[in-house]
Amino acid sequence: MIKGLRTAIYPANDLPAAKAWYARVFGTEPYFDQPFYVGFAIAGFELGIVPDGQPGTAGTKVYWGVDDIDAETARVIELGATIHSAIQDVGDGIRVVELADPFGNVLGLIQNPHFDVAAVR
Numbered sequence: 001m002i003k004g005l006r007t008a009i010y011p012a013n014d015l016p017a018a019k020a021w022y023a024r025v026f027g028t029e030p031y032f033d034q035p036f037y038v039g040f041a042i043a044g045f046e047l048g049i050v051p052d053g054q055p056g057t058a059g060t061k062v063y064w065g066v067d068d069i070d071a072e073t074a075r076v077i078e079l080g081a082t083i084h085s086a087i088q089d090v091g092d093g094i095r096v097v098e099l100a101d102p103f104g105n106v107l108g109l110i111q112n113p114h115f116d117v118a119a120v121r
Helices: 015-026 069-078
Strands: 007-012 032-034 037-042 045-051 063-065 082-091 094-100 106-111
Touching: 007 015, 015 037, 015 045, 069 082, 069 094, 069 106
Parallel strands: 007 045, 063 106
Antiparallel strands: 032 037, 037 045, 082 094, 094 106
């Protein structure tokens, strides 16, 4: 049975730069830091960075939850991201945005007032 998002893995051609950038974006240091994989624990989920991959914007989309999508989008842009797909309301008060990280991947953010974080196990 699928239980929900556990890990999102992004490739990066410059692993140290990606590690530093994502540490600033998420406000935390990685819990696992090796030359072959850098792992961040983000609110019960994992963000993994792998070296020497081919970043891309056409693959799997992952959306990380936020409380204020406007403020968080502005903050991440200040850290070097660009807009890949503008903030949009996808219905029922749920808003999403897709940002391009400096390494060529899409970083999705979602503001979903209906998501029950207590249900995540």
